[in-house]
Amino acid sequence: MPLDASPLNSLGLPKAPSETRVVVAMSGGVDSSVVAAMLKEEGYDVVGVTLQLYDHGAALAKKGACCAGLDIHDARRVADEMGFPHYVLDYENIFREAVIDEFADSYLGGATPVPCIRCNERVKFKDLLQTARDLDADCMATGHYIQRKTGAAGAELHRAADANRDQSYFLFSTTQEQLDFLRFPLGHLPSKDDTRRLAARYGLSVADKPDSQDICFVPNGDYASVIEKLRPGAAEPGEIVDPAGRVLGQHRGVIHYTIGQRRGLGIGGLSDPLYVVKLDVENRRVVVGPKSMLATRTIPVREINWLGDESFTSRKEWPLSVKVRSTRPPREAVLRPISDTEAEVELLTPEEGVSAGQACVFYDPEGTRIFGGGWIWRGA
Template structure:
């Protein structure tokens, strides 16, 4: 199960499991529950922690979202069955400031944010990690499908053994210091079916629980509804224009559209049109043919580098890597040309479609995560 092993301790510590305290981040789902149960069965000193990230009462009615009220109950039930302490921490204000407000502000600016990355980057791997240290834990363990591998220069982040479950895209912002402290015991598990079998073997009540699908605070995937609630009056009507600026129609608000969108534009006739870019200040949605979606150059900022050697000391021609510009896309060949200590230009070998500011661009080499950054600009936008 573990991604790091030595003779005494499956988590890589030079002491027995009983002498090793592990805080497990428990969302209430099957993955983190299995991590906690398995580590407890191996003899570790396990402490389960579940984060209350938004209104507990409202969360009870939400299905398909992580960290909801039912999930807190399920996490506690797993802890009771396995016999380890479980705590619920109120992180609502931190989550709103670091994740929800950032999501709303980026969306209003015409970006396509990835709040799950921000949550891992701030609330989980910053705030929760700090809490784990305060509890005297040797490490923080999560149910993410990603592997932590000891390399010549320290811990490395690698894609999961199961490509279909790999979550490395959402963890690119993990810093080297955080990576030294965090463990991902499910990274080497072959399939989700194997995880569920482990849950059943431990008699966990969540063995058959469905996976979360939506962003936890966006039930049903209705982004615009959330933005309008957070920022009343944000949905101002405007024009839908083509690439030459000709007005083709009107829209009820830029927040209802995303780059690459084809359906629901309300303009017809001729070849299918897609959203090419959003211009929130002008309240314009720019549309064009599918060919206009192709992007070959990106500017990225807030780069987190996990490779060997300083990021800015790239070889001639830049870092030759594979990049993912969306979580659902396979890594594609590219060159990363540093333009500063935490910024770069990414040159793709082949154009990618549906790329938008606010998305993450993650760098890989042979399955290892070398880091990544946030897309600030595409081509000449």
Template sequence: MPKDSATSQIGLNSLGFAKPPSETRVLVAMSGGVDSSVVAAMLAREGYDVVGVTLQLYDHGAALAKKGACCAGRDIHDARRVAEEMGFPHYVLDYENRFQEAVIDEFADAYLAGATPIPCIRCNERVKFRDLLETAKDLEADCMATGHYIQRMGGASAAELHRAADPARDQSYFLFSTTQEQLDYLRFPLGHLKSKDETRALAREFGLIVADKPDSQDICFVPNGSYAAVIEKLRPGAAEPGRIIHMDGRDLGEHRGVIHYTIGQRRGLGVGGGEPFYVVKLDADRREVIVGPKSALSRSLIPVREINWLGDVPFTDGPDGGWQVEVKVRSTRPPRPATIRPISETTAEVELLAAEEGISPGQACVFYDTDGSRVLGGGWIHKG
């Protein structure tokens, strides 16, 4: 296993500690998928004192759970099997209440307010990299390792966060809220791999039962990607109908409930009028879905809050005119040139060099350096 480039000094083991692997305890967060299983097996093969932990995040018998979802019953079984085969201890921790309060409830409330939330980021921020990380310290682990595709590299004064070597697998958008303190403790052994095929090849080399297990595609507690069905279950009566209003004030008809729509949506609006209409705004308080032409989706100014900054100097001590960076406003889009103008340590206005469409409250705006590699942090897009 290549050494973490943040800790590849002479005399250090591959995880960056000046002692043998056998004396280095590492907690591995195991979801039951191939990625985290390979991390655990890799470190166990190297001789590290590995402790595997899988989180039970919700009631697997409830309607919200689904077969094949992250941390569902089958996944706990698979993680346990990997630990047995590789000869290290494995524990299942009940985090249902924490997950409900820190992730699911906010997801439901944000969706009802007309935002497009990303619960996976909140899960990393509030559950895995906060609560589980503290558990790792309680177990006297030297570090915690995960199967995320992102790289931890050495910097001038501290560890840096960089995009994965494989752009197709890069998960930096979902990890922007990782703090410097957390980054110092975390390890990401898969970030240097060039493709998922390499990961599966390692799984076969280790003889893992999950070598050919499909990747999870949806949010773990959202069956078949049906957000509206989950919201209706969590918040009965949430799908109240309302009006579809054109930007110019025309009433175009009735909608089935704001929770069924997202910014940028075109299909399924159920209104005519010749020109194609797109959802440009959601007004949950008035129960209105506002539509307009595609051109109305373009924005260049983005208000951002809850900023986590990983730069070398304080966020508010940037150059005159603002930070020149690249940003991602959707996980599937490449970084684009932008200027960040700090308002406070945790709020800013981001100006895109070229306007983009479909920017929605509740999504993340993630900051990168100008070559698009190093993650400088990010924040949450809000309505302003």
């Protein structure tokens, strides 16, 4: 280190905390509130920003979802308690166009979308991050459970210390440029209990607030009802058929089904359990078959965001681990680039229930680093 270089602060920047402006993305939950309080206590110039993302009128009385109604109030109250400025930005139109519309169209196309990833990619880490720059911030901090570490080639993305809270699946599309500006102060904590203890120590009013479970604009996990409101007439009935096309029953709309689904098919009385193996949107058919038909070894992936030190296409194959569902552990795989943004993923052990619209996230098979990921784009 040169003699005139300033020591790095806890956010890895060569400034005193008091001279370092941090915009904290505040959802109103305990995680982002603790981040803001922690940085304020350390002496940083903290600015809290909350995005109002959807349906302000209906959201005022809604609990347990980020970026709406009571949660905006909670974020503002934490800012008042800790003594830093707080702003609410109306992003309803951006959120609807960038996230909700695609969510509905993907379901209508027979895919299983992950809107939280698109929200991080297209709203929080794009527009909000630009707002942070406009506010002359040195970095933006969030309450996500993921780690940012400095490697030989720059900032790297790593899984959270608490595997049960790790949110890497939802953050794979974070670009290198965004990663340089972002900070994740909770990623190293051993458990969520530690976060709540910090919230209690700071005396935050949200210390005991429950975690949100649902997608923010999908109350009670009822995807179909949301899509029917967004796209009237979407739930047209049709046939449930076996792989040979024999009709086994009727359904009330393809949007009510997902690949791998077993319950709620309404075709009891058969000797072996059947699963949804294909959604034929064009013919309004739900195809069901034995569990063995769900096994997938080869997965086409596109819109790849690569976070490796080397060029993605510099190798013919990358031996990595991949995750194709947020709730499943990474599986060993070989990643074969087709272009800078497309690849074929070969799983060493077949995976069940792989669906178009889901993410495929790339991991170091022997460590914690995330190498990005892409989107599964057709019936795998």
